[in-house]
Amino acid sequence: MTLTAKDVAEIMRLLEESHFESLSLEINGVKLNLQRGSAARVPPAPESGSPTVASTPATRHPTPKSKPPSEPGLTDVSSPLLGVFYGAPKPGEPPFVQVGTKVNADTVVGIIEVMKLMNSVRAGVAGEVVEILGENGALVEYGEILLRVRPEAVK
Amino acid sequence: MSIRRILIANRGEIAVRVIRTCKALGIETVLAASEADLDSLPARLADRTLCIGPARPAESYLKTETVVQAALSAEADAIHPGYGFLSERAALARLCEEEGLNFIGPTSAQIKAVGDKLHARAEAAAGEVPVAPGGAAETLGEAMAVGRDIGVPLLIKAVGGGGGRGMKRVDRLEDLPHALELAAAEAGAAFGDARVYLERYVAHGRHVEVQVLGDGKGEVIHLGERDCSVQRRYQKLIEETPAPRLSESLRDRILEAGVRFAKRLQYRSAGTVEFLLDAERDAFYFLEMNARIQVEHAVTEAVTGIDLVAEQIAIAEGRGLRLSQDEVLFEGCAMECRINAEDPARDFQPGPGMVRTAVWPAGEGVRVDTHIVSGSYIPPFYDSLLAKIIAHGPDRPSALKRLRQAIASTRVEGLSTNLAFHAEVLADPEFERGGVETSFLARFLERRPLPLET
Numbered sequence: 001m002t003l004t005a006k007d008v009a010e011i012m013r014l015l016e017e018s019h020f021e022s023l024s025l026e027i028n029g030v031k032l033n034l035q036r037g038s039a040a041r042v043p044p045a046p047e048s049g050s051p052t053v054a055s056t057p058a059t060r061h062p063t064p065k066s067k068p069p070s071e072p073g074l075t076d077v078s079s080p081l082l083g084v085f086y087g088a089p090k091p092g093e094p095p096f097v098q099v100g101t102k103v104n105a106d107t108v109v110g111i112i113e114v115m116k117l118m119n120s121v122r123a124g125v126a127g128e129v130v131e132i133l134g135e136n137g138a139l140v141e142y143g144e145i146l147l148r149v150r151p152e153a154v155k
Numbered sequence: 156m157s158i159r160r161i162l163i164a165n166r167g168e169i170a171v172r173v174i175r176t177c178k179a180l181g182i183e184t185v186l187a188a189s190e191a192d193l194d195s196l197p198a199r200l201a202d203r204t205l206c207i208g209p210a211r212p213a214e215s216y217l218k219t220e221t222v223v224q225a226a227l228s229a230e231a232d233a234i235h236p237g238y239g240f241l242s243e244r245a246a247l248a249r250l251c252e253e254e255g256l257n258f259i260g261p262t263s264a265q266i267k268a269v270g271d272k273l274h275a276r277a278e279a280a281a282g283e284v285p286v287a288p289g290g291a292a293e294t295l296g297e298a299m300a301v302g303r304d305i306g307v308p309l310l311i312k313a314v315g316g317g318g319g320r321g322m323k324r325v326d327r328l329e330d331l332p333h334a335l336e337l338a339a340a341e342a343g344a345a346f347g348d349a350r351v352y353l354e355r356y357v358a359h360g361r362h363v364e365v366q367v368l369g370d371g372k373g374e375v376i377h378l379g380e381r382d383c384s385v386q387r388r389y390q391k392l393i394e395e396t397p398a399p400r401l402s403e404s405l406r407d408r409i410l411e412a413g414v415r416f417a418k419r420l421q422y423r424s425a426g427t428v429e430f431l432l433d434a435e436r437d438a439f440y441f442l443e444m445n446a447r448i449q450v451e452h453a454v455t456e457a458v459t460g461i462d463l464v465a466e467q468i469a470i471a472e473g474r475g476l477r478l479s480q481d482e483v484l485f486e487g488c489a490m491e492c493r494i495n496a497e498d499p500a501r502d503f504q505p506g507p508g509m510v511r512t513a514v515w516p517a518g519e520g521v522r523v524d525t526h527i528v529s530g531s532y533i534p535p536f537y538d539s540l541l542a543k544i545i546a547h548g549p550d551r552p553s554a555l556k557r558l559r560q561a562i563a564s565t566r567v568e569g570l571s572t573n574l575a576f577h578a579e580v581l582a583d584p585e586f587e588r589g590g591v592e593t594s595f596l597a598r599f600l601e602r603r604p605l606p607l608e609t
Contacts, residue, residue, distance in 0.1 A: 082207045082221050084228060115250070116222040139228035141206040142215070143190060 074148040075125045082142045083112035085134040101129045127151040156473045158233045161559035162226040165237030168526045170197035173235050176464040185229045191534040196526040210536045217238045231255035236263045242447040259471045260424045261446045269444040273314045279441040282419040284412045287440035289354035301353045308356040311338040315348030319389020327589035363398050365413025366455045370475040371423030373574040377410045384593045394451035395490040399589030413585040425467050432601050457489035488554040489547040494536035505539035512567030516561035520547040
C-alpha cells in the first residue's frame with residue numbers, strides 16, 4: 001500500500017477537522033508529518049445551553065491572516081473588496097511596488113480581480129512600502145491587509 | 156455531481172440552519188459574511204468564513220460577482236442562497252450556471268419567470284390555476300377598463316414586487332388614476348420596474364401556501380400547505396400546518412393547484428406557491444411563487460420529518476426526488492412564532508442592539524432556529540428576525556399548548572422583542588379557534604388594551 005496525493009489530502013482534511021495540532025504517520029516506510037497552521041483557526045462554537053459572550057467587534061479585525069507589523073507606526077493598506085490579488089499589471093511584468101518603493105496616495109499598489117473585472121488598489125497614503133503581505137494570485141478578503149507603508153513625515 | 160463544499164451566501168438563522176444540514180451530510184461550509192457578521196454564530200460554525208464586504212447589504216450580501224468569486228476562490232462546488240438577499244435574483248443563478256457552480260435552487264429562467272408577477276399570473280391562468288380577477292395596467296385606459304371590470308375595492312400590485320411589498324388599495328374608481336401614478340413611481344424606485352397590475356381585493360382572505368419540491372424535469376411533489384394568515388402589514392408573524400378549519404376537498408384542490416403550477420415550470424428545488432383563500436366564496440387564487448427556501452419551512456419539516464435543505468442539496472446534486480407523493484406522511488400539527496427585535500409598543504419599530512441574555516426554550520416537540528446567543532449583537536443593517544420558535548404536537552391544541560409554554564419560557568434581554576406580543580396572540584380565543592383571516596392581527600391590535608409597559 002502506498003500513499004497517493006488523494007490520500008494525503010484526505011488525511012489533511014481529517015486533521016483539519018480533529019482537535020489535534022499535528023500528526024505523524026508511517027506506512028510502509030513512508031513518513032508523513034503534518035502540522036496544523038496557526039493561521040485561520042476557527043474559534044470553537046459555543047456549546048448549546050451555555051451562553052457565551054461574543055468578543056467585541058473591534059478585536060476581530062485585522063483578519064486572522066495578518067501578522068504583526070515589523071515596526072511601530074506603519075499604515076496598513078487594506079483590500080477594498082474580496083477578490084484575487086495581483087501585485088503586477090500582467091504576469092511576468094515587474095510588480096507595481098516593492099519593499100522600499102516610495103508611494104503617494106494615488107499610487108496603484110495592486111489589482112483585485114472580481115469575476116474578471118480588474119479593480120486597481122491605491123495606496124491612500126504617502127510614504128515608503130515596508131512590507132508586502134498580499135500574495136500574488138491569492139484570494140484576499142475585504143479588509144485584509146495587502147501592504148504596510150511607513151508614512152512620510154509631515155513637513 | 157456530489158457536493159463537497161457549499162458557500163452560504165447569507166447570514167442569521169438561515170445560515171445556521173443550512174450549516175446544520177451540511178454538517179449532518181459531511182459537507183464543508185464556507186460562509187460569505189459581511190464585516191458586521193464576522194463574529195456571528197454562523198461565522199463560528201462554518202468551516203471557513205470569508206469577509207465579502209462592509210456591513211451594508213449593497214456592498215456585501217447583494218454583490219453577485221463578489222459572492223461568485225468567493226465561491227470559486229474557496230473552491231466550493233455550490234452556493235446556497237438562503238432566503239432574501241440574492242436568493243431570487245436570476246443574475247446569481249445565471250452566473251453560477253455560466254461558471255459551472257451548482258446553484259442550490261431553481262434555474263435562472265425559473266426565477267425570472269416567477270419574479271415577474273404578471274408573467275407568473277399568466278402562467279397560472281394558462282395552467283388553469285385560479286387567479287383573482289384582474290389584469291395588466293400598462294396604460295391608464297387599460298387600467299380603468301380592468302378596474303371597471305373587477306370593481307372596487309381593488310389592489311394595485313408591482314410586477315417586480317412580491318411578498319406584499321408595493322401594494323396599494325383603491326376603494327373608489329375615481330382614485331385609480333392618481334393611485335396608479337403613485338404606485339408606478341414607487342415600484343420604479345423600489346424594484347427598478349415601474350410596471351403595475353390590478354387585482355380584486357379579497358376582504359376575507361386567508362394566506363395558504365403549498366410547499367413543493369421539483370426535480371427540474373417535471374416531477375413535482377407537495378409537502379402539504381401552511382397557513383400564514385397572522386400577518387402585520389403583509390409580514391408573516393405566526394405560521395402553522397396544516398391550515399386549520401379547511402375542508403378536505405378545498406385543501407386537496409389547493410395542493411393540486413400548487414403542484415400543477417410548479418409542474419408547468421418544470422420547477423427545480425424547493426419552492427412555495429402562495430394562494431389567497433377567499434373564505435366567503437370557498438374559492439382560492441394564485442398570489443405568487445417564492446423560488447427559494449422560506450422562513451417558515453420548519454413547520455413543514457416538523458410534520459413531515461423531511462429535511463428540506465437536505466432535499467434541496469440532493470436535487471442540486473441531480474439525485475432527483477427521493478420520495479414519491481405517497482411516501483410523504485403528515486403527522487400532527489406544527490406552529491411557528493417569528494421572534495423579532497422590534498418594539499410592539501412603538502408600532503413594532505425594529506431596534507438593533509446587544510442581546511445581554513438569550514435563553515431559548517427546549518422540550519418535547521420544540522425546535523428553535525436562531526443565530527442569537529447571549530452577547531450577540533444585532534446590527535442595524537439587516538432584518539430584525541432573532542429566532543423562530545416551532546412547536547409540534549399530535550394535534551393543534553397540543554402544538555398550541557407547547558408553543559405557549561415555549562414562548563413563556565424564552566428570555567431575551569437587552570433589547571425589545573415581540574415575545575410578549577406573541578404570548579398575547581397565542582392566548583387569543585379567536586386564534587385558538589383557528590382559521591383566522593389576514594385582517595385578524597390588525598383587528599387584534601385595535602381591540603387590544605394598550606400595554607402599560609414592554
